[in-house]
Amino acid sequence: MPDAGEDLDEVCNVDMWVIRDDGDRWSGTVFTLDEVHRIMDRQRQAGEPEGDYWWCWDGLIVRDAGVPSMVKVIDGLVAAGDLETVLRHVGPEEDV
Numbered sequence: 001m002p003d004a005g006e007d008l009d010e011v012c013n014v015d016m017w018v019i020r021d022d023g024d025r026w027s028g029t030v031f032t033l034d035e036v037h038r039i040m041d042r043q044r045q046a047g048e049p050e051g052d053y054w055w056c057w058d059g060l061i062v063r064d065a066g067v068p069s070m071v072k073v074i075d076g077l078v079a080a081g082d083l084e085t086v087l088r089h090v091g092p093e094e095d096v
Contacts, residue, residue, distance in 0.1 A: 002067065009066040013039075018074060018083060023093040026083055028058040030070045036061060058088035 002011050012035040018026040031039075036054055044051025062073050077083045 009068065011067050011070070012065045014067070014070065016070070016074070018078070018087060019093055025090045025093055026087040027090050028060050028087040029056060030060045030062055030073075031056070032065045033061055033063060034065070060086055 001016070002008060002014055012032040013029070015029050016027070018028075020026075040051050040054055042051075060073070062070055074083070077086055
């Protein structure tokens with residue numbers, strides 16, 4: 001979910017949900033490669049060991065910034081049947 005007022009064409013780090021028509025939900029965090037570099041550089045400068053490696057359980061690294069570019073990648077994952085491999089399954093949407 002982008003921050004209020006954030007330029008959607010410039011988003012480089014965002015938590016997202018995919019909710020299928022049957023209510024089944026998948027979550028992930030989408031990062032650009034440049035954003036991963038920025039995070040690692042910041043961690044290295046802070047002396048944190050994470051500055052030397054990157055991992056994220058439900059992370060997806062994309063080449064281009066922007067929500068439209070990220071949606072295109074997610075659509076491709078869905079079409080190819082790879083969504084379940086890349087994102088984290090969080091179960092069906094519950095009625096509130």
